Structures are given as structure tokens and as C-alpha cells.
Amino acid sequence: MSSQSASHESLLKVFVEGLEKSRERILKSRDVLLGPLDTEIATTPSEVVYQEDRVKLKYYKPANPENRIKTPLLVVYALINRETMLDLQPGRSVVQNLLKEGIDLYMVDWGYPTRKDRFLTIGDHVNGYLDNIVDFVRKRHKVDKINIMGICMGGTFSVMYSALHPEKVKNLITTVTPSNFETSKGLLHIWTKDLNLDHVVDAFGNVPGDLLNVGFLLLNPARLVIDKYMNYFENIDNKEYIENFIRMEKWIFDSPDVPGETIRQFIDDCYKKNLLIQSKMELDGELVDLKKVTMPLLNVYGKYDHLVPPEACDALTSKVGSLDAENICLDTGHIGIFVSSKSQKELIPKVIDWLRQRDGKAKRAKH
């Protein structure tokens, strides 16, 4: 017998053994998959209190009104994927944990852009929708300033907003937020250098969410296309695992298209020219000067974040005008920072403590 056929036989043998072991599991999976599954996401009750075009503002009432933080918090999510990630499942929901701590929580829902939104720029999102939302919340709570927490690209927008409208922002929290795009650590930073997004925008109008998803899957096909689904089949008899898995699938493939001009500008000005961190970026003809970010800044990022590596986040605190700027690096990844229960136990208390310490305090700025 040749060595090759022997190895095939040996492989076949272990394969058959594996099949035998999983036979019972496969039988049990029928009960799990055909039975009732709780896979709803974003179940925390909210109220849409403001709407402009496709953009909605959701309000969540605090669960602990006695121990309330006076200043309301506005969460600004990215245009890629949806804000439902912060409320994936009861018991492991960032939204619920913030409400428990007495926060008046507002969240921007960017909606699903259609072809008519293709000409919207970053300026339209930051100086338009976001500014109107901030004004609405300020008016509703009769306050001059509000707290803002930006996530990923939403964090980058929040930094731009805080630089252009510092008089309206009391405290700024940036989570997994890219601000320094000149790094070779993350694959996205490497790939976008050679990408010509002009043709994509010309061809599609908006950049399709599914196209972006293909790109994200390509970041690690071995894990995201093969191993992830192997684990799914491995745990197919585990109801709780399957419910969580489906929740995550629902969120990850719920990908709105991104307005063409916005993503073109984001890739060109940020990823290719790295203008933001150099305070050279312009929105609607106005310079985004990071020295004008004078409010307290908490910058949180993940040590194992492959999409937005620490190198893309940590420079921000040294470039802003605020004297009260702090970096926090957690032992987690880009999504894990919000969905893993371990990270939530670290992230939420830090955010709450930080906000409580500054609720009502005056700012300190570099001169």
C-alpha cells in the first residue's frame, strides 16, 4: 500500500470515528432547530423621539432613576452594520447595563440609505443629522451640553463633531474608534491603500452592505467562513449556543448600504491621506482641528482588535486639546468589547465611573 493511500485511509478512519461521535448530537439538533428559538435582537423598549429623513433617534428610559447621571448620553454608532449590536441579548446588553446605571440614553439609528442618499457627505452626517440630534437632546433636557459616546466609524464622526461644535459636548467617549489611519497593523488599513473607491461609487451609487461584508469575511476566511460554522455544527444540540449564534448572524448580516460620497470621503481623507489626526481634514469647508476637542475624553479600544488595531486608536488622546484625556486598552477584540460578558463587566463600570466623576464638573483644556 502506498504512503498516500495509507494516509487517506487513516484520515477516513478518524473521520468515521468523528461521525459516530456526532451521531447523537445530530439527532438532538432536530429538536433544537425545529423547536422554538429565542433569537430576537434589540428587545429593550425604546421610543423614536426624533426623525430626519432616514435617520431616527431612539430614547431609552433609565431603569434606575434615583441614581441618575444628570447629563444625557448620546450613542453614535457607525454607518456600517447597525446599532442593534449594543442590545443583542438580554443579560448581555450594553444598552440595559447603561440603563441600570441611571443613564438617559439616546441612540442614533442611521437607517437604511437608498440611492437618493448617495450624495450625502460626512459633513451632512456630522454637521447635519448629528448636530440636529444634539440640539434636539439639549433642548429636551434643557442642558447646554450632552455626553457623546461614539463607536467605530461613529466614534470618528463624534471626534469630528466635538472638534467642530465643542460648546455642545460635555464629555466624549470614543470606543474602538479609528483616528490614526497610517498603520500597517490592520488588514483594512493595508488593503485600502491601493483600493480605488471612485469606481465602486460610480458603479453602485451607495456601497452595498453585502460587498462590505464580503470584505470583512475576507479578513479571516479560515475563522469566519469555515471555523465559525464548524463550531455551529459542533454545538448544534446546544439551544442557548444556537440562539446566541443566530442573534449574532442576524446582526452581522444586517448591513445597510453606505452612502457613496460618505464612504468615498472616509476612505480618501482618512484611510489614504490620514488627514484627521493631523488636524487637516475639512468638513463643509471647515477645518476639523483636534485642538478644539477640549472636553474630557475617554478613549477605549481592544488589544486584539484586527479591524481597528490599538495603533489606529491610541494617538488621539495626545492630539486633542483636552487635558483630561485617557486611553483604556481592554483584552478583547472589535466586537467582543461590546458583546462578551467579560468585557462588558470591565467596560460599563469604567464608563459609568468616568462619567459620574465628570457629571457637573468644569473642563480642563491645554493652553
Next chain:
Amino acid sequence: MNENRQAWTDPFLVWADLTKSASDFWQSSAKAWQETATAFAKAAMVRESTDNAAAAWKDLFTGALSPEALQSLGNSPSFSEVAVEGARSLIDGFLRFQERIKATGNNNGQGPDSGAAGHQDIFRLWMEFHEKEIRPLLNVPQIGLTRFHQEKMNQLLDKFNLYQAAVGEFHYLLCRPMETSLKEMRDKLDQSREDDSSKDLKQYYALWIKTLEGHYMELFKSPEWNKALARLVDEASTFRVSRNEIMADFMQFFPIPTNKEMDEVYKELYTLKKMVKGLIKKASQQEPNAR
């Protein structure tokens, strides 16, 4: 039943039926005859015009083949010569392309990495062949009523070829880590059989996925991947733009607005909305001051 029987027994009704059937028959026969006659007449007309055309062609060729005409044409290349020359150049180009592929294939066995590099050369060679031999043919100026459409169709073919080449290269690169990792796993399996240290399926799988991940990470950081990805995105987009243009031309026959037309409306809408929102904001900021 009774009514039917009465109908068959009533001579007036039977006669009326018969006359109606006869009249229907003759009417349809007359119509058919008329149609046939028209068809014959048309055929005759067609034959007449074909005969005329044939006669004209015959005159033309007779004239063209006259010694005087042949002498005058003697110094200039005929259409067939041009066509043959063009085809020869294309075939030569293709043969050269084939030869180079063959040479690449022969080099494959020379080193451990020559296979991958050689395979990727095929895509480069194909692009060169396309750019030198096929693209000029597709860029030949078109003439006549449909020239614009034909030109766009040729451009679409050009973009499609480039897109296909980009897909091929991308697909090849994407499959390479899979192929390499499986080969490595086969070697490891052989090794474990020799050492008598076979693992269970899960361990083999974990080992393979780790190896595969490593190869992908290596590939994704390489300049060749970056170039292939950028090329794919570029070619796919330009092909789509080209296809959209043809679709838009086709859509003009239907009462449906094209994306281009809608984009013009959206652009105007966007500009107007931005202007109005700006004015409202300005007005609302001035209001408290006025009070």
C-alpha cells in the same frame, strides 16, 4: 334533449345550419386564398428585388474583375488581404501567448515557489495578450446607424474580459492557501502514521484551520494580494458601469427612468434640501435673538 331532437327534425333549422356552415367555409376559404395570393405576390416582389440585387452585384463584380479594374486595384491591398493579415496577427499573438504559457508550465518544476509564480504569470500573460491583440480589435471605430451601441457593446466585451481575468487571478490567490494547507496536512498525516501518533479528527481539524489561517494572513499582507484585490474591485466596477450604460440605452425603449436620470433628480433634491435645511437652521438661530 327534446330541443335537440326538434332541431334535427325541423327542416328549416337544418337548412339554416347548413347554409351558415357553407357560408363560413367559403368565407374562410376566400380569406385563405386572399392571404395566399398576397403571400405569392410578396414572394414575387421579393424575388424580383433579389434578382435586381443579384444583377447589380453581377455587374459590379464583372466590372471589378475587368482587366482595367484589376490593374487599378493591383497596387492597393484587398479587403480579404487585410482580413487575412489581421487574423494572422491575432493567431500569431495567440500562439505566442500559448508558447509563453507552455514555458511557464515547464518552469514550474524548477523550484518550490515557481509553481505559484508561474501560475500567476498566466494571468499577466493573458492580460498582455488581451491588451495587445484583442483590445485593438474591439477599439476599431464603428460605423453606421448603430455605431454608438456597437461601440458600447465592444467596450463591455473589453471590460468583461478584464473582469474575468481579475476574477481568475483573485480566485487563484484565494484558493492557494487552501491548497498549500491541505498539502501540508497530508504530509503531517503521513508523518503521524509513520510515528504511529495519529490524533483524532478534532485535533487534525484544529491543526489544519490554524495552518490555513497562517497562510491566509501571510497572503493578505503580500503586495500581490493587494494588487489583485484592487484590480478586482476596479475591473468589477468598470465592467458594471459599462453594463449599466448598455442597460440604460435599452431602458430608453420603456417608460422607466434610468439610474442616471434618477441620479440627476436626486442630486437636485439633495442640493435643494441642503439649502432649505441650512436656511431653516439659520432662521431658528436668529429667532431667539429677535425676541
